[in-house]
Amino acid sequence: MIPRDFEYYAPKSIPDALALLAQFGDEAKLLAGGHSLLPMMKMRFAAPGHLIDLGSISELKGIREDGGTIRIGAMTTENELIWSPILQSKCPLLVEGARLISDPQVRYKGTIGGDIAHGDPGNDHPALMLALGASFVLRSRTGERVVAADGFFVGTYDTQMKPDEIMTEIRIPIPAPGMGYCYAKLKRKVGDFATAAAAVTLRMKGEMVAEVAIALTNVGPTPLKARAAADALRGKPLTDTSIGAAADLAMSICDPAGDQRGDAEYKTAMAGEMTQRALRTARSRTGK
Numbered sequence: 001m002i003p004r005d006f007e008y009y010a011p012k013s014i015p016d017a018l019a020l021l022a023q024f025g026d027e028a029k030l031l032a033g034g035h036s037l038l039p040m041m042k043m044r045f046a047a048p049g050h051l052i053d054l055g056s057i058s059e060l061k062g063i064r065e066d067g068g069t070i071r072i073g074a075m076t077t078e079n080e081l082i083w084s085p086i087l088q089s090k091c092p093l094l095v096e097g098a099r100l101i102s103d104p105q106v107r108y109k110g111t112i113g114g115d116i117a118h119g120d121p122g123n124d125h126p127a128l129m130l131a132l133g134a135s136f137v138l139r140s141r142t143g144e145r146v147v148a149a150d151g152f153f154v155g156t157y158d159t160q161m162k163p164d165e166i167m168t169e170i171r172i173p174i175p176a177p178g179m180g181y182c183y184a185k186l187k188r189k190v191g192d193f194a195t196a197a198a199a200v201t202l203r204m205k206g207e208m209v210a211e212v213a214i215a216l217t218n219v220g221p222t223p224l225k226a227r228a229a230a231d232a233l234r235g236k237p238l239t240d241t242s243i244g245a246a247a248d249l250a251m252s253i254c255d256p257a258g259d260q261r262g263d264a265e266y267k268t269a270m271a272g273e274m275t276q277r278a279l280r281t282a283r284s285r286t287g288k
């Protein structure tokens, strides 16, 4: 299908983009990689009269280390995440997750900021951000605020972002050395969204779980942080029994919609399966 007519703008700076947002209000949409927005415009689920392309704003790109934090510009593409030496050595979970997103065409254009801001529970970055304890920098004409990923996603296609804000940066605390990790994603075929997926970060102290976070993709109206599952593991040995019990707790918070990927019961079971796989792989990567 063909989108409605729109005016196109390519501001060179964040203040210029914010000024356009303020000028056109509800009639405007920010354009990043376009791989979610343009399909929605073609289907007329979105019909902005003014499209503000963030692609010419160099300040929104790049990955750098700043003290104990990795700072990623919102317009950084999936492909740039995958090939980043900083992420490969300091945050391999993000590399693993980005590699599982769609296909090369989408990964060359799609951005981390767009993937998060879109608020689609089927997208992979939201759960990765929850497992990594990330936060997001949101800028408006009146200032800047930093919002934790935990609590940012409030409903399907709905986040804490306000219409006059631009996500400028993603901040991730650098995981401690020896932190195990895994993104286990079940998809029907290469390039598909997750039927269910689980992101895990895990630190062991001896035989005991010292720190663990578990987050789930596409099994609820938002990405889900499996708090009770993580609480049940902390301070205990990681055994087949405790992993199974954690998976049961993760499944208990799932509320997926049935679709062509499966019914709710199947997706919930797969969320449990992905949780178990992610925990086992994460443990093997702690070397303990």
Ligand SMILES: Cc1cc2nc3c(=O)[nH]c(=O)nc-3n(C[C@H](O)[C@H](O)[C@H](O)COP(=O)(O)OP(=O)(O)OC[C@H]3O[C@@H](n4cnc5c(N)ncnc54)[C@H](O)[C@@H]3O)c2cc1C
Binding pocket: 029, 030, 031, 032, 033, 034, 035, 036, 037, 038, 039, 054, 074, 075, 100, 101, 102, 103, 106, 109, 110, 111, 112, 113, 114, 115, 116, 117, 118, 120, 122, 123, 124, 125, 165, 166, 167, 168, 191, 192, 193, 194
């Ligand atoms: C065939 C196909 C398969 C896909 N499979 C997957 C998958 O498996 N996993 C996955 O995670 N994703 C998948 N996607 C989605 C893809 O990753 C999109 O690129 C992503 O969801 C949106 O990023 P974008 O840069 O393309 O943003 P856009 O489509 O340009 O924008 C998306 C939304 O976010 C807003 N936005 C963008 N950037 C900002 C910003 N900096 N600040 C504020 N608002 C902003 C836009 O206004 C828009 O509302 C798939 C897409 C396609 C077409």
